[in-house]
Amino acid sequence: MGYKIAVGSSDGVYIDEHFATALQFLIYEVDGDNYEFIEKRVNEELCECSRYHENKFAPLIEKIKDCRVLLVGKIGYGAAAVLQENGIDSYGICESVDVALDKIVKYYGKLNN
Template sequence: MSYKIAAASSDGIYVDRHFGHADLFYITEISDGGMCRFLEKRTVLSPCRHGVHDLQIMQEAVKLIADCQYVLCEAVGAGAAAILGQHHITPLETDESIDNAIRNIILYKKRVKNLQRTCS
């Protein structure tokens, strides 16, 4: 089954935004065979306002990426992580390139799938 990954990035190359400071997410779809396809950029309002988080804006940002299984961000706070978890989105902190981070997710999912097969 295919899945989507959102990356908090200012340039579409590196994961360089804290989730609460992100105003742009790059969305990539991963096919069953592990092929990547960039879908789109999604613009959101940044939930963090000089250290104060706007809960409504935070929830709206999460809803905008609710079709994604993972979100890549430079950092994520406990409150944002909890809201993401309620929407079944796994936040992953990294400062890698988007491509490298996605390759690592694909590799991880393949290893888990292989492990499940051998343990069944």
């Protein structure tokens, strides 16, 4: 069964976006050991980073709610916890998109076998 991965990348080459301020997410569809870029989702409204706003990540989560995994350059513990509550595993990783996708697809493939 396939799943989607959201990648926070400003240039499509490196994972370099911070979750709360990501300008876009690149969405990849995973099928077995293969993945394919399917679309770019632009964030027109950045995260409302007020500590007192309990749904500050809601607009960003809405963009990737159909994804199983999020790969970003940086993510805070609070954001990671909220994503986990929404069924999205998140990883802070700074490397090329292709290398990171290869690693995560292999990792999730082992989990499903």
